[in-house]
Amino acid sequence: MAFASFDKKGGSAPLAEINMVPLIDVMLVLLVIFIVTAPLLTHAVKLDLPKVDSVANDVKPNKIDFAIDAQGQRFWNGEPVSRQEAQARFRAEGQRQPQPEVHLRADHSTTYQRVAETLADASKAGLAKVGFVSQPEAR
Template sequence: MAFASFDSKSAGAPMSEINMVPLIDVMLVLLVIFIVTAPLLTQAVKLELPKASSQANDLRPDKIEFAIDATGTLYWNGEPVTRAVVQQRFAVEGKKPTQPEVHLRADQNVAYRFVAQTLADASKAGLTKVGFISESEAAH
C-alpha cells in the first residue's frame, strides 16, 4: 500500500483497503480480558444437596365411571345403583384428600333431568372434577 504517489490520476481516489490492525488489536485485548476474568467467575459454593429417588410419584386421582342409560338407570363403575346410594358414595368420595374424577356417560336419549340431578349430587358432595364422555360423530 502506497501512501504517496506521483500518479496524478489516482491521487484524488479514496483508499479502498480496510486497515485490519486496530480491529485485531481490540479483539486480542478482549480475548486477554476474557482469559483473565473467566477463572474468577467460577466460584464454587459448598452445598449439601438433598437426595432424591428416581421413582415417579403417581399422583393421578381415582376415576369413577358413572353412566346413565336411556331409561334413567344409574351405573357406578358398571354396577346399577339408586340415587340414594349415589349420593352416599359421592359424599364419601368428596371427603377424600385427592378427589376422584367423575367420568359421566349419558345416553343421548336420556332426559336431562337425570344428568342435572347427578351433577347436583356431585356438587353437593364437593366433587369438582366432572367430565362428560361422548363419541365423535365419525364413529357412527
C-alpha cells in the first residue's frame, strides 16, 4: 500500500481517503465473536413445574341498607330498629370477614345529629365501608 507518489507536483498534497480495510477487519472479527458467544448467552434451566387449575374466590361483601326517615326512625334493610339494636347489629357485622358495606340513606329533613350518631356507631363497631346514598332532585 503506497500512499505517496513519485510525481513531484502532487507529492506534497495530503491524501484525503479513508482506508476501509482495517475497519472491515475489525467488523468481521466482532461478527465472529458475537456468532460464537450468542448461543452461550441463552443458557436456560428446564424445570417441570406442576400444572394447577384454580379459580379465585371472589367473596362479595354483604350490603346493609340503613335508612333514617324524617322522624329519626332507623331502618335496617327495611326493618325498623332502635339505636341500641342498630349498635348491636353493627358490632356483629363488624366482626365478619369480609366486612359488609353500609349504604346510608337519610331523609332531607332528618337532623344531622341522627346521621352523625349512626356514623359514630358504625365506626365504633369497626365498619370502614360506609357510603351515602342520595337521589337527585327532580327538575
